[in-house]
Amino acid sequence: MKSLFRSVKNLLSVDMGIDMGTTRTRVFVRGSGVALDEPSFVAVNYRDGETEAVGKEAYKLFGRCPPHLEILKPVERGVIENFELAEAMLNGLLENLFKKKALLGARICVVSPTGATDVEKKAFEDVAIQVGGREVFLVEAPVAAAVGMGLPIDKARGLVCVYLGGGTTQTAVFSEGELMFSVSEPVGGEDLTEAVISGIRKKHRILVGAHTAEQLKTGMGSAYPSDRDETREIYGKSVMDGLPRAQFISNWELREMMEGPLNRIANAIKASLEKAPPDLAADIKRHGLYLCGGTAQLEGMGSLISHVTGLSCSISGNPQHACIQGAEKVSGDMRKYGRFTTTPGSRQFTG
Ligand SMILES: Nc1ncnc2c1ncn2[C@@H]1O[C@H](COP(=O)(O)OP(=O)(O)OP(=O)(O)O)[C@@H](O)[C@H]1O
Ligand SMILES: [Mg+2]
Structure with a gap:
């Protein structure tokens, strides 16, 4: 008992x-x-197939784990x-x-x-x-994000919520309380991080890890030109001789490196909006776009999307938690x- x-x-x-x-x-x-x-992330032990670590503990090991462990991701492109x-x-x-x-x-x-x-x-x-x-x-x-942000989906005739995630860019258009349509494109923050890794390799002949690239992107990256001038020193491995090397990277260089996936994100949103019925145009124009998701936190993201779509953008106060x-x-x-x-x-x- x-x-x-x-x-x-x-x-x-x-x-x-x-x-x-x-x-x-x-x-x-x-x-x-x-x-x-x-x-x-999940850290899996090769020897017995057992899970060694999950979440932040597994991520810590990413790029620096012992040979008997493999760091894997269960979710790709959402x-x-x-x-x-x-x-x-x-x-x-x-x-x-x-x-x-x-x-x-x-x-x-x-x-x-x-x-x-x-x-x-x-x-x-x-x-x-x-x-x-x-x-x-x-x-x-x-x-979920639109509800999480408290958007007036019941009242508006045309309201657009854009979720900018790690592997996806998803757009939902609402009218008078109903979901009119929603679209997802397989491009997101991970593509920006990968563009930083390959940009530094091509331009400076240095290999940097995912942690370094992610820190650069979130700490100094931007999606749109600004007056800010910033430079950071990073460490990586020379492509030529495999030895550790330091390199200064500027914010404008980073933006150039991320230009390809940034344009893909902005153009995916523009293409989604083209599907909206003309009757919703006035309301969509009035409300603009509501942005959320982790990638909405990239500096200048709203300005870039405004520039490409011609619509104003508001970013939710807690964009990474809007969905949950x-x-x-x-x-x-x-x-x-x-x-x-x-x-x-x-x-x-x-x-
Ligand atoms: N300050 C920041 N600046 C730029 N990007 C950021 C910032 N903070 C987080 N990110 C990016 O946001 C992304 C994660 O966003 P989010 O958690 O919404 O995505 P996800 O749910 O994992 O992905 P998906 O929903 O697409 O499967 C990561 O690529 C991360 O690098
Ligand atoms: Mg998500």
Whole structure:
């Protein structure tokens, strides 16, 4: 009896949300808000196939891990590429979060990318069930983000939410409370980081790691010209002789290196807007574009998108958490937002 009581004590029934992205995984737990926000990485031991570390602990090892470990990503371009890895990562992260208590019959709202196929949606549902979900439903990232940002989707005739993620750029257009359409393009912050790595290799003949490139991008990168002049010294490995070398990199150089993927992001948004019916044009022009997602934090992103689309841009106060905060609001008010949720069997919750 005592051991049964002890095992029941180790089971947890919660209302939560999961946003497993290309670069980061976030979880909300009702009552605790955003309870987890960690890199989407898993360290796997080659020798026995066991998971050695997940999230920030695995990311720390990226580019500097011992030879028996491999650092892998379960999500690519917003969708689950390796189901077992996704399950291992989520299990590990939730185990840390819930102090080893197992989930029992959790209600889970999962953020999935716009345009995911039924098979891709099913993978999100299945992974949520595997970690203890009983009632699982999905909401598209830019829809969750619009709700998370508190946008007036019920009132506006034409309202555009643009989510700029790590592996995707997703646009949703709403009219009078309904989702008119949503589009996803496979380009995002990861492409900007990779452009920095290849730019430094081509221009300075130096190999830099992903951590260095990411720090440069987030710390000094910009999407649009400004008066700011900044230079930072970085360390990498010479392409010529493999020896460590220092190099100064300026903010304008960085922008030049990222120009290709920056233009792809801005043009993807422009192409999405071309699909909007003409009747929404006046309202879209009046509201402008609402930007969110981690990549919206790149300095000058709003100016670049304004320049390309001719529309003003507002950036949410907490852009990287818009989706997960939206998932919390959606799952907390299914009467209001149930129409935006689906299960992969395409049943809709109506609240
Ligand atoms: N200050 C910053 N400046 C520029 N980029 C940033 C900044 N902070 C975070 N990012 C970028 O935001 C991206 C992550 O955004 P986000 O967490 O919204 O994406 P994700 O959910 O992992 O990806 P996706 O939804 O596309 O699968 C990363 O590429 C990261 O480098
Ligand atoms: Mg995301």
